[in-house]
Every structure is written in C-alpha cells, then in structure tokens.
Amino acid sequence: MDDRCDVEVVVVGAGLAGLVAAAVAARGGASVVLCDVRAAGGRARSDQREGFVLNQGPHALYRSGAGVDVLGRLGVGFSGSPPHPAASGYTEATGGLARLPTSAGSLVRSPALGLADKVRLARLLTTLPKRQGASFAEMSAAEWVASLGLSSRGAGVISALTRVATYAGDLDLVAADAAVAQLQLALEGVIYLDGGWQSLVDGLVAAATSAGARVLEGERATALQARTDGTFEVCTPARTLQAASVVVATGSPAAARALLPHAPAWELGAPATAACLDLGLRRVPATMVAFGLDQPLYLSTHSPKAHLAPPGGAVVHLMRYGARTSPEDKDQLWALARRCGIGERDVVAQRFLHEMTVCHALPRPGPGLTGRPAIDATGTAGVFIAGDWVGPVGLLADASLASGEAAGRGAVEHAKRQQTNDSAMVGR
Ligand SMILES: Cc1cc2nc3c(=O)[nH]c(=O)nc-3n(C[C@H](O)[C@H](O)[C@H](O)COP(=O)(O)OP(=O)(O)OC[C@H]3O[C@@H](n4cnc5c(N)ncnc54)[C@H](O)[C@@H]3O)c2cc1C
Structure with a gap:
C-alpha cells in the first residue's frame, strides 16, 4: 500500500x-x-538475557564528551557509575597480569614499569589535559606514542590506554589529534550506564x-x-x-x-572493528579490568558498578580491537577471561559478536578530526x-x-x- x-x-x-x-x-x-x-x-x-542487560560490546559514556552536552540540551537524563579503578595489564605471551597505571597516582605502585618510564608517563598523564590535540593532526597515534621516548614496555602501556580510549585496533590508522583528545576525555572519566x-x-x-x-x-x-x-x-x-x-x-x-x-x-579513514564477548556471570570475577599489552585485548566488568545484573551477578565485556576470524578471536577472548578468573561454570548468559563496527571511519592522520x-x-x-x-x-x-x-x-x-x-x- x-x-x-x-x-x-x-x-x-x-x-x-x-x-x-x-x-x-x-x-x-x-x-x-x-x-x-x-x-x-x-x-x-541493549538486550535482556536471563535477567542481564547486555550492551552490544563494552559501552562507556565519556563524562566530559560532546555527547553528554547534547543529551543535556535535550533533557535526556541517565545514571551510572565509573569503572572499577584498578586495571591490570595482560601479556598474552606469558599469560601474566600486572597492575596497570591509569592515573598519575597509580603509576607509583605499578610493578609493570621501570623508574624512567614512570617519570616520563607521570609527566605525560599530568600534562595531557593541557595539551592541544589539534596540533597533532599530521601524525598518527602510533607516531605520537613513538615520539614520547618510552621503553617498549612503557609504549605498550600508553598504546593500550590509547586503544581503550579510541577503540582503534591499529594506532597507525588514527590521527593523533583525535587520539590525544580522546585519551584526555578517558582520563577525565567515563560512566557505565544503569540499564545499559x-x-x-x-x-x-x-x-x-x-x-x-x-x-x-x-x-x-x-x-x-x-x-x-x-x-x-x-x-x-x-x-x-x-x-x-x-x-x-x-x-x-x-x-x-x-x-x-x-x-x-x-x-574516509579506516573503520574500527571489534570482536566482542558479552557475558552475564553468577559472580564477580577476580580481576575486574584488564588491558592487553602485547595484544589488542580488553576485559571490563560493567556491573555491579552499573545496574545491569541480578543481585550477586556481574556483566563482563571482553573485546578484541580489530576483528579477524570468529574462532580465532573467540578463543583468544576466552583465554583472557580464564586468566581473569572466569570459568565456563560462572556463565549464565553469553553472546559472541564476531565483527562489530565500532566507528565507521577513524579520523585520518593528516587532516585529522577536521578532515x-x-x-x-x-x-x-x-x-x-x-x-x-x-x-x-x-x-x-x-x-x-x-x-x-x-x-x-x-x-x-x-x-x-x-x-x-x-x-x-x-x-x-
Ligand atoms: C562494540 C562497540 C563498542 C562501542 N563502545 C562505545 C563506547 O564505549 N563509547 C562510545 O561513545 N561509543 C561506543 N561505540 C560506538 C557507538 O555505539 C556508535 O558510535 C553509535 O551508537 C552510532 O550511532 P549511529 O546512529 O551513528 O549509527 P547506528 O547505531 O549504526 O544507527 C544507524 C541506524 O540506521 C538504520 N538504517 C541503516 N540503513 C537504513 C535504511 N536504508 N533505512 C532505514 N534505516 C536504516 C540502522 O538499522 C540503524 O538503526 C561502540 C560501538 C560498538 C559496536
């Protein structure tokens, strides 16, 4: 008709x-x-599974981002909580987990880094909020990380943080102006939303x-x-x-x-894709947040911080930045889950999204965000x-x-x- x-x-x-x-x-x-x-x-x-609310992969709202202002102007309210503050760095080659710095304060306690890296990273994390992203448009995020003069371990840490902030699996493909601005936003804080x-x-x-x-x-x-x-x-x-x-x-x-x-x-720039494993668990895992240091991997426990799970339960999102083949990515995500204390018997609900497009075109090095x-x-x-x-x-x-x-x-x-x-x- x-x-x-x-x-x-x-x-x-x-x-x-x-x-x-x-x-x-x-x-x-x-x-x-x-x-x-x-x-x-x-x-x-978001989808409801067995009493758990699952977003399509890990979703966090940037507290100081432009989106919050748009929602405010439209009178759209939300509630939620920041992520668990302690993150671990995961090295797939050794299967090791070590406390990872996500703020200038937590740097001092991190056994993952030597003294020279701690000094350089502390300076970077404290000065980052004052840096002007626009002047970095010409270089890629990978070139920006390389310009910081860190050891390969320190560069791995800052690359992992930049990946988590931008969702770019390959830091060569994203302009540094966008990456630095996004890292600044991430350090100012994100919110996991109640109800997804x-x-x-x-x-x-x-x-x-x-x-x-x-x-x-x-x-x-x-x-x-x-x-x-x-x-x-x-x-x-x-x-x-x-x-x-x-x-x-x-x-x-x-x-x-x-x-x-x-x-x-x-x-247009390259898309950012991801393979996602969304889990509803009976209990909260031993390690709540982990960032891959030698592989583009991520695990984060979104509830009980946000209201997404039945009492006692937890929603955990795992992600591989840059989707490859479904079985390969799923196995890799499950290896990280196990290392963080999650067993198959903990799982009440699960969903594997083998290739999600997180962003359809990343800002390209050269023109950057304004391109x-x-x-x-x-x-x-x-x-x-x-x-x-x-x-x-x-x-x-x-x-x-x-x-x-x-x-x-x-x-x-x-x-x-x-x-x-x-x-x-x-x-x-
Ligand atoms: C795994 C994952 C994790 C993410 N994490 C975060 C995060 O932590 N923080 C953050 O800020 N962002 C995150 N994002 C990105 C965020 O989800 C997206 O940027 C945002 O939701 C995109 O909204 P959109 O309206 O631009 O596009 P879409 O959500 O893709 O909406 C487009 C709509 O158009 C419809 N459509 C298409 N063609 C037609 C047609 N011909 N006729 C009618 N309808 C049509 C589709 O059905 C769809 O509903 C994440 C994304 C993914 C996939």
Whole structure:
C-alpha cells in the first residue's frame, strides 16, 4: 500500500545520530518522520538475557564528551557509575597480569614499569589535559606514542590506554589529534550506564516523540529522490514521504552513499572493528579490568558498578580491537577471561559478536578530526548526514550525537528557508 505523507523533515536511521536529529528538528518546530529498518537504537540498543542487560560490546559514556552536552540540551537524563579503578595489564605471551597505571597516582605502585618510564608517563598523564590535540593532526597515534621516548614496555602501556580510549585496533590508522583528545576525555572519566545504553535510546525516543516526531520502526528507506520543486521523496516499501529536508543517519557511509541523490566525494579513514564477548556471570570475577599489552585485548566488568545484573551477578565485556576470524578471536577472548578468573561454570548468559563496527571511519592522520565529511557534504542542498564518521567533533557516540544535533538544526533551517521562499513566490 502506498501511503503518501508530507512533512518538513525526514530522518533515515534511528540510531543515536538519527534520534537526536529527529528530536532537535521536532523541537525546532518542524513536522518530522523518522524511519528505521529495525527497532530504534542501532548499535546503542541493549538486550535482556536471563535477567542481564547486555550492551552490544563494552559501552562507556565519556563524562566530559560532546555527547553528554547534547543529551543535556535535550533533557535526556541517565545514571551510572565509573569503572572499577584498578586495571591490570595482560601479556598474552606469558599469560601474566600486572597492575596497570591509569592515573598519575597509580603509576607509583605499578610493578609493570621501570623508574624512567614512570617519570616520563607521570609527566605525560599530568600534562595531557593541557595539551592541544589539534596540533597533532599530521601524525598518527602510533607516531605520537613513538615520539614520547618510552621503553617498549612503557609504549605498550600508553598504546593500550590509547586503544581503550579510541577503540582503534591499529594506532597507525588514527590521527593523533583525535587520539590525544580522546585519551584526555578517558582520563577525565567515563560512566557505565544503569540499564545499559538502552536508557539513552529510550530517553531519546521519548524526547523525539514528545516533541511530535513520528517514529516508523521496521521500515527501510529504499530511495531518496530530489524533486524539481526543491523538495525530496523518501520511499519505503510501505509509503512515500515527501519532505523539505532529509537527514541520512544510516550508520555506515556505504548505506548513506546508496541513498544520496549525488555521489559524494568523501575521503574516509579506516573503520574500527571489534570482536566482542558479552557475558552475564553468577559472580564477580577476580580481576575486574584488564588491558592487553602485547595484544589488542580488553576485559571490563560493567556491573555491579552499573545496574545491569541480578543481585550477586556481574556483566563482563571482553573485546578484541580489530576483528579477524570468529574462532580465532573467540578463543583468544576466552583465554583472557580464564586468566581473569572466569570459568565456563560462572556463565549464565553469553553472546559472541564476531565483527562489530565500532566507528565507521577513524579520523585520518593528516587532516585529522577536521578532515571528516561535514553534515552538509552531500552534494545536495537540504540533504544532511550524521554519524560517528561525520563532522569535526568527537569520536564514537560523541560524534554521532554531535553531528545528529547539527544535522537536525541544519534540516529545520533549510525547511524554514524553503517555506519562506515558497511564500515569497506566492506573494509575487
Ligand atoms: C562494540 C562497540 C563498542 C562501542 N563502545 C562505545 C563506547 O564505549 N563509547 C562510545 O561513545 N561509543 C561506543 N561505540 C560506538 C557507538 O555505539 C556508535 O558510535 C553509535 O551508537 C552510532 O550511532 P549511529 O546512529 O551513528 O549509527 P547506528 O547505531 O549504526 O544507527 C544507524 C541506524 O540506521 C538504520 N538504517 C541503516 N540503513 C537504513 C535504511 N536504508 N533505512 C532505514 N534505516 C536504516 C540502522 O538499522 C540503524 O538503526 C561502540 C560501538 C560498538 C559496536
């Protein structure tokens, strides 16, 4: 059945970016329809398994990141707790675990490092908040780590911390401006959310719908066409939506390209992928947080810090930065789990996600953060993009939330300009 619908703004994709764009456009006074081929939330959706709430891989909200400000402006609240403060460094070659410094204070106690590294790293961790990330855009994060003059052990520690902050498996592929800024954010603190990231999704759906946006779940946008009168048609199998402006927030640049009326000339960085093992456990593991030093591995216990598990239980996320083959990655993650005190008998619920895209395009060394496509880099006035590979602000969800807000504003302004032009034509 072809149901026609005429609105000011259509948003395609109801992940964090699309939900924010729809809420901002609706609050700006526009009539808005938002469609998603699946349920709202995208990669931020959480699932319930046997009483445990599992995010899709480890998710932490950067307390001082741009995303928190966007959520605040939309009145979306959340609660949660910081991670367990003691982290261990895991060396796969030896199977060893050693206390890892994550702050200037914990450096002194770490047996993982020699004195010279401790002095250099202490200086780095205390001066990092004052460093200007933008001046590092030309070099890669790997070159930046190499420039610090650390031993290979010290470089391994700072590389592990940078990987955890950026989710980049290969530090050669991410610009140092983005990496240093993200490391600064990570040191300022992250929050594990009560109820999982679903709480953000639910809050954003409420913000969008209470402002009047209509959310269509289970509807794929199959075409986006520019009409001769300056408006657009977005087609789904069920209806045709006519709009003055459109936000394409489809997650991946490939899905966005497939819809745009003109092929865009984007130069994109490499994606960051991960293999994730999400566990619901009967008990809290002996080692709560571990970062791989000779392999890009990570383990973190998200509850009981955040409310995600039944009493006495724990949610633990393990991840390999840079997904390879499913059996190889799963075995490697289970070896880390065992080393941290987790046995098969502790497991109540588990899920292995063999290849997740954490970020669709990392900022490239050279142009850095400012080299990512802008929200209006679509080749068509009135069509905007948003996602974790768009705009000059932040990484990961911060980039999705910030570009979603900017695209929502841009879409309302374009729609209002169109209306003014149309009224002027009629008045002539
Ligand atoms: C393992 C993992 C760990 C992460 N950890 C963190 C973290 O700790 N901190 C952090 O800040 N970020 C983290 N992230 C990143 C964060 O989850 C994402 O950046 C963010 O959720 C992306 O939101 P989005 O709206 O840009 O894209 P998506 O969530 O991908 O949403 C895109 C939506 O568009 C829909 N869609 C696609 N094509 C169409 C179409 N043609 N028609 C209709 N709908 C369509 C999809 O169904 C989807 O719902 C992590 C991601 C992963 C995978």
